[in-house]
Amino acid sequence: MDFDLSGEQRLLKDSVERLMLDSYGFEDRRKYQAEARGFSEAMWARYAELGLLALPFFDEHGGFGGGAVETMIVMEAFGRALILEPYFATVVLAGGILRHGASRAQKAELIPAVADGHMKLAFAYAEPQSRYDLFDVQAQAKKDGDGWMLNGTKGLVLHGAAADKVIVSARTAGTSRDKGGIGLFLVDGNAQGVRRRGYPTQDGLRAAEITLENVHVEAADVIGDPTGAFPVIARVADEAAAASCAEAVGCFAEMQATTLDYLKTRKQFGTTIGSFQVLQHRAVDMFIELEQSRSMAMYAAMMAGENDATERARAISAAKAQIGQSAKAIGRQSIQLHGGIGMTMEYRIGHYFKRITMIDTLFGDADHHLRQLAVLGGLIREELE
């Protein structure tokens, strides 16, 4: 049991935090958002220089060999700065699929390109009807010569329009909610039959709805077992959920600090409003939520690498439920304590509020995970007589 960061981890934390401090102020972010693709290509290149795009990959592909704790460190810093770049989509999600599912040849081709910043990826796992069920896949993959032919609609593809290649889940067998019969296919973003409808998201990022019409995929671009990819998807979703918990904690920390600062400077009735006990206790409630969330984000990071899928799911559900519930509590308090200014686009707090609200809907909200964990029997084992 050791909560300290190693020397290398501390170095990573310092360097990513310094980069955010130097180059990702609220005004910088506004400028990046106005760029053509809704984020900064220059910052993407900086992430590559720092090795952040190579973080979770092994050395043999030019990677850094980082685990869930390293990802937690980076995502928390990114959460504090509210970054716009497709790090989560490319490195955590699609990168996770490559790490857990891709062949040696696929890794050798794709990972170095991701690591040096030349290739952006997206992962199209959701569909209009699937909500939080990753196995609810209706997009079809049919044999087409040596390769496959894809048809269907994928929704809410994070940074789907900016991606050079999109990893698509599609059904090769079974009926629409079977866990078996799902495959993963690497599709060129501009391939014939791919239509991408990009749009801004509530929290200022980008996503896309993607329709696939008779899209041909070569056999070499199938990732893993074309009928048995679900365990890889579930695993990556758990890792991604853990990473998004860390991002949320970064947002929470910034919201807590910003609100506290406001309480100490805003004057009404001839005094700083932070001198009022009713507001002090609300600030304390925010602080407690932050610390409880931080604890659960650490728990999620620790358990993200667990090989037993049920144990992993229990822990991730617990963390997601905590973070989702804290997001509501912290979001509510931070806007209320700011009053009217908290409602404006020009002030920073509302942007964090929107981001944490959207993180809750990613890979299952608090209610969904509470239900999932309850079905699994909770965290403490029953000892029936």
Add this chain to the structure above:
Amino acid sequence: MDLSFTEDELAFRNEIKTFFQAAVPADTREKLIAGMHPSKDDVARWTRILAEKGWSVPHWPVEYGGTGWSPVKQYIFTEEMSQTPAPAPLAFGVNMVGPVIYTFGNDVQKKRFLPRIVTLEDWWCQGFSEPGSGSDLASLKTRAVRDGDHYLVNGQKTWTTLAQCADWIFCLVRTDPTAKKQRGISFLLIDMKSPGITVRPIQMIDGGHEVNEVFFDDVRVPAENLVGEENRGWDYAKFLLGNERFHIACVGVSKERIRRIKNLASRVRFGGERLSDQADFREKVTAVEIRLKALEITQLRVLTNESKRQKDTQDPASSILKIKGAEIQQATSELLMDVVGPYALPYQSEEDFDRRNEPPIGPDWAATIAPAYFNTRKVSIYGGSDEIQKNIIAKAILGL
């Protein structure tokens, strides 16, 4: 960063577990599982079993009987003990006055009192609160006036837990009424057999007798029983109140309660279905388990940070543990009420359990549940109420 227990810590946990399984007297354990209170004899017997093993005050410095275990091992020990379950050692001795004596007391006091705390030969109680001094503890009025080599003590303490069992009381007394309120307070050790002390029971809403009023009427206390310096008692009291990091969150107690809840819910049928199979009930329990896991990790973060802190200061983050620990204990007591349902109604006092010749009314596990629910309201009040803890966090951590 590694949040899993090391091999060494896991082996330690097994050793502790095996010992507890074998060593806790069966009658005590049954009582605790049923939600009853351990008697004075139960606690004393268990403390002596631990003392024989050298484990009754694991968190103390080795020279006074401690074990030298790391904070994580101490945590494992406490949590395993409450999950067995075994009686908690008497906090007033081992967690409160003991550490004050070995940190601020003189050598004579250390030699005289510490060994008797280790084996529970002295049962201690706490004389802090007064009728007019609850959350505003520093306004206390009990006077101690120096009279030669004695203090003459007059006043009243209240909410004195288990004073009816106590041999000694540690008191905050006012020795300088002219100083600013925190500055004129001293920390005095008083023999409960001293002439002039009267103990009067207070019956609480659960029907039990846990707390008392203690009256001091010209009680003569030898001056040698003053701990530390005169008029510095407030510092020692703050040290004492913030010094409960290992115990305050009661994570192990709540884990044991949740197992109990799940177990009982599997025996209760409602609407043709086991309560434990009903989705809304399961979700309510799960929500508490999640909060408890967050608390457990937060507690471990505070504990492992311990070694980096100055010895005689407290981490204000322990206030989080107090607030969340109380909230979760209250939540488990509410879940037990959900489980028992209408058979919460009959009042059957614990004293009657031993005397009666008839079977209990309702399920044999039902009688303690409503009283425990009533009683558990106290946890967010004692040891500094939730509101006081929030004041502490606001001031000491947030700088408000």
